[in-house]
Amino acid sequence: NAGVTQTPKFQVLKTGQSMTLQCAQDMNHNSMYWYRQDPGMGLRLIYYSASEGTTDKGEVPNGYNVSRLNKREFSLRLESAAPSQTSVYFCASSREQFGSYNSPLHFGNGTRLTVT
């Protein structure tokens, strides 16, 4: 059971380059999320998708776009990377958006992105 799969695991970009982070889950979850984690700041929500066909901004959406391609896949795109986007990115999914004890978050293993 793969759970949540993210690719790539590592990436180095130059300022201004673009890239897409891929995420797929095989748990038939309705909701998917992108977070970034920076030292001392905890996880911050970039974008989320409550269900297939919908996306919404989180706490730190500037500089990012997302696509909920289907129920399984949720991608994050950096159109013009900046050094401030150097971070660890985690994709996560949950059965439902409105949390219950039956619907915790399940995380992918992260993408470590460096923008020079």
Next chain:
Amino acid sequence: RKEVEQDPGPFNVPEGATVAFNCTYSNSASQSFFWYRQDCRKEPKLLMSVYSSGNEDGRFTAQLNRASQYISLLIRDSKLSDSATYLCVVNTGNQFYFGTGTSLTVIP
């Protein structure tokens, strides 16, 4: 004010010790509560949910105090393998909010 606050530690304890972490949350409408464990440079993994009545899973006990808006995690008989960062996670409406984590190192 942050939605979720945790003491970052670090907590350095000897093997076999009992250690407790607290976490406070600001929104009284918060619905569900969790503790996650995060190892260095890895993804957070669900340790346990936190129920109003308190719950136990082996050496781990979680408590929720809605009146005072805090949750706690107690680890008994600490093992070296318990060394990690423990994240408090609170679900409020349509959002999950994370504490910055509490670092635990168990020393031989």
